[in-house]
Amino acid sequence: MGIANIIFILLLGGATAWFTINFKKVIRNIRLGRDADFSDNKSQRWLTMTRVALGQSKMLTRPTPAILHIFVYVGFVLINIEVLEMLVDGALGTHRSLSFMGDFYNFLISFFEVLAFLVTFGCAVFLIRRNVLHIKRFTDKELDGWPRSDANIILTSEILLMSALFLMNAADQVLQSRGYGHYIQAGSFPISHYITPMLSGISDDGLVMIERVCWWFHIIGILGFLNYLPYSKHFHILLAFPNTYFSNLKPKGQFTNPESVTNEVKAMLDTTFTPPPADPNKPMRFGAKDVYDLTWKQLLDAYSCTECGRCTSSCPANQTGKLLSPRKIMMDTRDRLEEVGKNIDTNGEFRDDGKGLGNYISNEELWACTSCSACVQECPVNIDPLSIIIDMRRYLVMEQSAAPQELNLMLTNIENNGAPWQFSPADRLNWAKEN
Amino acid sequence: MAIELKVKTMAEYLASGETPEVLFWVGCAGSFDDRAKKITKAIVKILNHVGIKFAVLGTEEACTGDPAKRAGNEFLFQMQAMNNITVLNGYNVKKIVTGCPHCFNTLKNEYPQLGGNYEVIHHTQLVQQLIESGKLKVEGGSFKGKKITFHDPCYLGRGNDVYEAPREVIQKLDIELAEMKRSRSKGFCCGAGGAQMFKEAEKGNKEVNIERTEEALALNPEVIATGCPFCMTMMTDGVKHFNKEQQTKVLDVAELVAQNINE
Ligand code: SF4
Ligand code: SF4
Numbered sequence: 001m002g003i004a005n006i007i008f009i010l011l012l013g014g015a016t017a018w019f020t021i022n023f024k025k026v027i028r029n030i031r032l033g034r035d036a037d038f039s040d041n042k043s044q045r046w047l048t049m050t051r052v053a054l055g056q057s058k059m060l061t062r063p064t065p066a067i068l069h070i071f072v073y074v075g076f077v078l079i080n081i082e083v084l085e086m087l088v089d090g091a092l093g094t095h096r097s098l099s100f101m102g103d104f105y106n107f108l109i110s111f112f113e114v115l116a117f118l119v120t121f122g123c124a125v126f127l128i129r130r131n132v133l134h135i136k137r138f139t140d141k142e143l144d145g146w147p148r149s150d151a152n153i154i155l156t157s158e159i160l161l162m163s164a165l166f167l168m169n170a171a172d173q174v175l176q177s178r179g180y181g182h183y184i185q186a187g188s189f190p191i192s193h194y195i196t197p198m199l200s201g202i203s204d205d206g207l208v209m210i211e212r213v214c215w216w217f218h219i220i221g222i223l224g225f226l227n228y229l230p231y232s233k234h235f236h237i238l239l240a241f242p243n244t245y246f247s248n249l250k251p252k253g254q255f256t257n258p259e260s261v262t263n264e265v266k267a268m269l270d271t272t273f274t275p276p277p278a279d280p281n282k283p284m285r286f287g288a289k290d291v292y293d294l295t296w297k298q299l300l301d302a303y304s305c306t307e308c309g310r311c312t313s314s315c316p317a318n319q320t321g322k323l324l325s326p327r328k329i330m331m332d333t334r335d336r337l338e339e340v341g342k343n344i345d346t347n348g349e350f351r352d353d354g355k356g357l358g359n360y361i362s363n364e365e366l367w368a369c370t371s372c373s374a375c376v377q378e379c380p381v382n383i384d385p386l387s388i389i390i391d392m393r394r395y396l397v398m399e400q401s402a403a404p405q406e407l408n409l410m411l412t413n414i415e416n417n418g419a420p421w422q423f424s425p426a427d428r429l430n431w432a433k434e435n
Numbered sequence: 436m437a438i439e440l441k442v443k444t445m446a447e448y449l450a451s452g453e454t455p456e457v458l459f460w461v462g463c464a465g466s467f468d469d470r471a472k473k474i475t476k477a478i479v480k481i482l483n484h485v486g487i488k489f490a491v492l493g494t495e496e497a498c499t500g501d502p503a504k505r506a507g508n509e510f511l512f513q514m515q516a517m518n519n520i521t522v523l524n525g526y527n528v529k530k531i532v533t534g535c536p537h538c539f540n541t542l543k544n545e546y547p548q549l550g551g552n553y554e555v556i557h558h559t560q561l562v563q564q565l566i567e568s569g570k571l572k573v574e575g576g577s578f579k580g581k582k583i584t585f586h587d588p589c590y591l592g593r594g595n596d597v598y599e600a601p602r603e604v605i606q607k608l609d610i611e612l613a614e615m616k617r618s619r620s621k622g623f624c625c626g627a628g629g630a631q632m633f634k635e636a637e638k639g640n641k642e643v644n645i646e647r648t649e650e651a652l653a654l655n656p657e658v659i660a661t662g663c664p665f666c667m668t669m670m671t672d673g674v675k676h677f678n679k680e681q682q683t684k685v686l687d688v689a690e691l692v693a694q695n696i697n698e
Contacts, residue, residue, distance in 0.1 A: 061621075253594025254544035258509055262549065265513040287507065316624040316647075321640030368637040371505050371629030372589040377620050393507030407506050410633035414511055418497030419463040420633055429493040431465075431472040432442040432479075 008090040008219075015223035022230040026303060029341040033296035038246045048382070049245040058380040062310070065129075068122040072158070075119035076237070079165075082112050086219050099186035109187035113169065117191045120162045123155045130155075137309030142328040147233065147307055154234050161221045168214035170195035171207045180204050183211075236306040240381045243304040246297050247382040252373040255390060261286060261398075287394025290356040291337045294391060301383040302334035311375035311385055317368040324368035326375035326385035332360035333388060357392060366392050367404055440479045444493040445526045455490040457561075458528045460542065462535040463498050464664035470671065471534075471664035477693035478534050478558050484696050485570045489532070495522050501537040504545070506630035513549065516541075520551035530554045532561045534689070536591035536663045537628075543595070557591055559601040559662045559688045566607055575609030576695035581657040583691075584613045586647065586670060587622035588663035601662050601688045608691060613654045623647050627665035648673025652683060659685045 038045070051057045056073065059066040088097045099105045130138045130151060143151075169192035175183035189196075199207060229235045263275035288294050311326035312318050318325050336357055344350050369389045376384050396402045403411065410420045418425050448455050459482065465475040482489050500515030523531075531553045533539040543555035556564075565571035583605055591597045598619045606612055617623040626636065626643025636642055648670055651659045659674070661667050670685045 251540070251544055251595045253540035253590045255504060257513065257545060257548045261509045261513055265510060265517060269514070269517055286509065314621070316626060316643045317637070317639070319623075320626075320636075320643050320646050322637045324637075364637055367634075368639075369629050370589070370624045370626060370631050370643065372624035373593040374589075374621075374624065377593050390505070390507065394509055395507075397507035398510060403506060403508070404634050406634035407630060410630065411503055411506065411508050411511055414498050414500070414503050414515065418515070419467060420498060420502050421463065421467055423467045425494055425497065428461075428466045428496060429442075429444070429491070431461075431475055432440060432491075434472070 002093055005091060005093045011220065011223065012087070012090070015227055019227050019230070022227070025341060025345070026230055026235075028344075029337050030296050030299045030303065032292055032337070032340065033294050033299040034292070036295035036297050038297065041249055044249060045245050045247070048247050048249070049241060052247070052380070052382055053240040053244040056380070058378075058382075061378075065126075068125055071115075071118035071122035072126075073237075075115035075122070076158075078115055079112055079119070081108070082165075083219070083222055086215070090219060095182045096184065096186045099184065105186060106188040109169075110190045113166070113189055113191040116162045116165050120159050123158045123162075127152065127155045127159075137313040137327075140309065140312065140325065140327075142325055142331060143307065143309075147331065150232050150234075151307070153228075154232065157221065157225060157228075161218055161225070164214040164218045164221065166192040166195060168211055168218065170199055171211040171214065174199050174202075175204065175207050175211065178204060181208070233305065233307045236304050236381060239300065239304040240306075243300055244382050246300065248297075248376075248384055248387075252376050252386075256387070258286070258394070260284065285395070286398035287396070288357060288388065288391035289395045289399070291333065291340055293395070294333070294388060298333070298384070298388055298391075299337055301385075301388075302330050302337055304381050305330040305334065305383055306381065307331060308380065310378040310380060311383070314374040314378045316370055316372055316374065322368040323362065324365045326389075329361060329365070329385045329388055330383060333357065336360050357388075361392060363396060363402065366396065440476060441483050442479055443490050445490045445495065445528075446493070448490050449526065453488070454527075455488045457487060457489045457530045457532050458523070458526075459489045459491050460499075460531050460533040460535075460538050461491055461496060462533060462538045462664065464668075465534045466496070468664060468668070470667055474664060474667065474687040474689055475534055477687065477689040478532075480693045480696065481558075481562060481565070481571065481689060485565055492522065499538045499541040501541045502630045502633060504541070505628065506633075512545075516546055516549050516551070520546060520549060523551060523553065528553055530556075532556050532558055534558050534664070536588040536594070537665070540590045540594050557597060557600070557662065559591070559604055560597060562604050562689065562692055563600040566604065571692075571696075573604075573607045573692050573695050578658070578691060578695065579609045581610050582613050582655065583608075583610045583658040583660050584615055584651050584654050584656040585618070585660045585662075585688075586615070586625065586651060586666055587618060588661065588666050589622065589624050589628050591662055592622050593620055601660070604688055604692060605660055608695060610658075613656055615650050615654065617650065623650065625663075625666040625669035627669050632665050632668070644669035644673045645676055648677065652677055652679055656683055658691070659683060660688055660691060661685060662688050 085098045169189050173196050176185050266273045267275055285293050309327045315326055376386050413420050413422050461475055464471040500512035504512035539557045625647055659670050674683050
């Protein structure tokens with residue numbers, strides 16, 4: 001075993017370990033949320049996941065990005081089969097270890113090259129869409145700073161990874177044609193053979209150098225990419241699957257009836273009713289003040305958000321210039337959750353920092369929502385920003401009595417007259433007598 | 436509508452020992468709002484016309500709690516819900532038709548968990564069923580050939596996936612159904628939902644109902660059809676804003692149908 005193999009194996013082990021640590025942290029953070037039961041309708045859940053995450057059904061409503069996204073997605077998934085070969089080669093010091101498959105191997109390699117080309121193309125167009133064309137959902141200010149660079153870093157590194165693959169294959173081809181060393185004739189290269197003429201003047205050693213550098217660049221790049229995921233919106237490539245599996249299968253108009261409130265109300269209406277004892281581990285709270293008060297599914301939503309802004313671009317409040325952006329609701333929830341996670345990492349347990357979701361999301365945003373469900377409908381990974389908005393409103397109203405004055409009036413009317421307006425209940429049937 | 440409406444309450448049915456087929460849940464807007472009361476009467480006219488035995492709760496009806504719930508006051512919502520459920524279960528109600536998508540959604544989806552289980556349908560669904568089964572005949576009449584666009588109420592459409600019933604009803608009127616670009620699951624809110632009806636909108640550069648009415652008026656329709664008393668208010672205000680009351684009327688699907696029933 002050569003020194004290169006040992007370095008490779010160490011690298012692979014290190015990258016896997018680091019990813020595992022971060023992944024576990026994410027799972028721990030998600031579990032900070034309240035319980036919610038999603039164990040019903042298994043077959044419908046698998047179907048939803050297959051349709052929405054695997055089949056990208058909700059992307060299709062916008063054809064241009066849908067096609068590009070399919071290129072990148074399919075390319076990315078399938079090219080990982082080639083990465084398997086690279087892992088074997090790297091660990092054992094072999095070269096093109098799967099080439100014993102002969103013609104099928106040639107087919108695979110040429111297929112991967114076409115895919116890699118489509119990925120490169122897709123990413124290039126995405127970069128242009130984001131940075132050159134003025135598409136509103138990509139120029140919104142909530143993307144300023146890290147979110148925007150995050151997207152550009154991802155797209156650029158995918159292009160670099162694919163370019164390295166092409167250059168590696170091109171150098172390999174020249175070496176193959178020269179019959180140099182272990183560079184046996186294998187593979188078929190519909191894209192990278194366009195590069196080979198540019199390399200023909202380079203010495204054997206130079207080519208080996210190029211081939212090796214690209215090989216290492218590609219594999220290190222992929223390991224780096226893997227470890228970048230938990231810090232990035234790109235995490236959606238993994239979380240889209242569980243997130244759609246745990247989709248809300250109920251009608252979008254149906255909101256939760258929090259049991260804590262049901263118990264209180266029952267106790268008020270019926271003096272013989274004794275509410276079941278509350279879970280001592282969870283603070284008793286109406287609505288959501290902080291991430292702890294959301295369910296784990298709402299927190300999984302936050303980690304699954306791709307920041308695509310489809311929700312925001314269909315939001316009537318946002319489209320008419322109000323402060324509300326459902327995408328920002330999801331990004332803020334994730335930011336706060338990460339902050340709470342870091343707090344736990346440093347202190348061993350959560351130390352009250354006097355903050356909550358309200359430090360990220362303002363009341364003005366919350367009160368602008370018409371609860372129209374357009375954001376929920378649009379989200380390509382079945383995220384429900386509306387449920388977080390409502391849970392935060394509940395906290396404002398039931399714990400802080402901080403509803404806008406006009407709403408207080410409406411609520412008082414319901415309480416006193418059984419209608420949101422100030423009419424007497426006795427007049428309810430007047431319409432039947434009027435002409 | 437000079438014809439006399441026949442309306443009986445649940446209490447009257449009980450007193451006479453009869454049971455109605457369906458409870459008509461009128462809703463607060465349908466009971467008190469002057470414009471929405473016309474929708475209520477149109478629904479009753481249809482029910483009377485086909486001879487369905489229906490009842491209303493009258494003074495025993497109270498707000499479903501929808502605006503309280505959307506505003507975040509879950510307490511008030513559940514108080515309303517439990518009180519209403521006591522009344523409904525007391526009358527052994529099985530089937531409810533509503534004139535409002537908000538009542539429809541709340542009764543259908545949010546009451547069961549609190550002990551209220553009913554078959555709930557929206558009035559456009561009922562009309563559609565009546566036409567399907569041949570009990571109700573509607574023909575072009577006064578709207579024949581006219582251009583009508585339908586504005587999807589969020590709580591009927593996206594909220595409960597009811598997109599076709601109102602459209603099928605409208606199309607029975609031999610009209611030209613013009614669709615807005617944002618329709619069905621992509622429909623654009625009128626701006627009243629989520630308790631917005633009861634407060635000023637937050638600061639922005641436009642009102643939601645203006646944006647929506649503008650989209651509808653771009654089609655130059657003779658009628659903007661709605662299926663919700665709140666959408667009715669918002670779209671009517673929008674049409675007034677653009678001074679288009681002469682060219683474009685805002686009418687509920689029930690009104691379109693009721694106008695073409697010949698007694
Ligand atoms: S539900 Fe609220 S946040 Fe979502 S699109 Fe409608 S108004 Fe916007
Ligand atoms: S919530 Fe969904 S639609 Fe909105 S930005 Fe995130 S992924 Fe996109």
